[in-house]
Amino acid sequence: MSNAQELAARIVQARSTRTLIDAGSVESCKPASADEAYVVQQLVLDKLGGCAGYKIGAGSPSAVPQCAPLPSTRVFGAAAGIRGDEYARIGLELEIAFSFAEDIDHRLSEQADEVIDAIDTMSVVVEVVDSRFDAWPNVDPLLQLADLQNNGALVIGDSLPYDRGFDFSAPHVSFYCGSHEIFQGAARHPAGDPRRLIAWLVARTLETGHSIPARTVLTTGSYTPLYMATGPGVVRGMVEGIGKVEFEIR
Template sequence: MANAQELAARLLQARREHTLLDPGSLTACMPANADEAYVVQQLVLDQMGGCAGYKVGAGSPTAAPQCASLPATRVFGATTGIRRGDYARIGLELEIAFSFADDVDHRLSEQADEVIDAIDTMSVVAEIVDSRYEGWPNVDPLLQLADAQNNGALVIGDTLPYDRAFDFSAPRVSFSCGNHEIFQGVARHPAGDPRRLIAWLVARTLETGHSIPARTVLTTGSYTPFYIATEPGVVRGVIEGFGKIEFEIR
C-alpha cells in the first residue's frame, strides 16, 4: 500500500502542477500487477472529487478489456470547452458512451444480454487523452493503467435514448479539429461491438462487490485515429444517425 500511495501522490502532483514524471524515477513504486494499478487509480480519485465515469477498452474483439475510473472534475459537457494549459498534451478520440437509469448493483444480472438491455442512454463523447509521464506512449502498461489509462478528460456531446438497433460496430463518422480532418468514413470499433465492454465492466464491478451509480458515464474506446491538437480550435464530431459533439480548445 505504501508504494501505491507514493505513486498516487506523484500522479496527483503532476496533475495539479501540469508537470511530467520520469518513469525511470518510479521504480520503487511500480505496480506489481493490474490490481495494484487499480488501487492507485482509486487513491487518485479520492483526492479528485470521486468518480463520474469509466473508460473501458480492448484492442480487438477477443482481447481482454481494461478499465479506468474517471475523476468527477474531468467529466463535463461540451459547452465547458478545453483549456490547453490544463493538460500536458491534448489527444483527441471520438467515442460512444453509455449510462444506466438505475444504480448497477446485485439486482442486475451479470448476463451480458441482460446488462446490454438495461442500458438507458448513449452519448457522443470525445476523450481528451493525456499522460502524466515523460516519453509517453513508451511507458510501462501498468504505469499507464495506474494513471487512469492516460485519460485527461471526457467531453460529453449529444445524449439520446439507447437505440439497440444502431450499428455500433461500424457507424459512419466524421471528426475534425480546426481545419484538420482527423477521420471521415465508416469507422470500425477495435473491440467489435463496444457494448460487450459495458457487459464486462458490469460483471467486473459486481464481482468485486461494488456498484456503478445511475448516470455514471461509461465510454468505450475510440472510433477514430488518435490526434494531438497543438493549437486552439473547434473540435467537431458527428456520428451519422446518432448525434454530434462540438467544443472549443482555447
C-alpha cells in the same frame, strides 16, 4: 508509505502542478499487475474528488478489457469546452458512451444480454488523452493503467435513448479539429461491439460488491485515430444516427 501510495502521490502531484514524471524515477513503485494498478487508480481518484464515469477499452474483440475511473472534475458538457493550459498534451479520440437510468447493483443479472438491455442512453463524446509521464506513449502499460489509462478529460455531446439495433461495430463518423480532417467514413471499433465492454465492467463491479450509480458515464474506446491538437481550435465530431459533439479548445 506503500508503493501504491507513493505512485499515487506522484501522479496526483503531477496533475496539480502540471509537471511530468520521469518514469525511471518511479520504477521502484511500478505496479506488478493490473490489480495493483487499479489500487493506484482508486488512491488517485480519492484525492481528485470523486468519480463521474469510467473509460473501458480493449485492443481487439478477444482481448481482456481494462478500465479507469473518470474524475468528476474532468467530465464536461461540450458547451464548457476545455482550456489547453490545463493539460500537458491534448490527444483527441471520438467515442460513444453509454449510461443506465438506474443504479446498477446486485439486483441486475451479470448476464451480458441483460446488462446490455438495461442501457438507457448513448452519447457522442470526445476523450481528451493526456499523461502524467514525460516519455508517453513509451511508458510501461501498467504505469499508464495506474495513471487512469492516460485520461485527461471527457467532453459529452448529443445523447439519444439507447437503440439496441444501432450498428455500434461500424458506424459512419466524422471528426475534425479546426480545418483538419482526422477521420471520415465507416469506422471500426477495435473491441468489435463496444457494448461487450459495458457488460464486462458491470460484471467486474458486481463481483467486487460495488455498484454503478445511475447516469454514470461509460465510454468505450475510440473509433478514430488519436490526434494530437497543437493549439486552440474547435473540435467537431459526428456519429451518424446519434448526433454530434462540438467544443472549443481555448
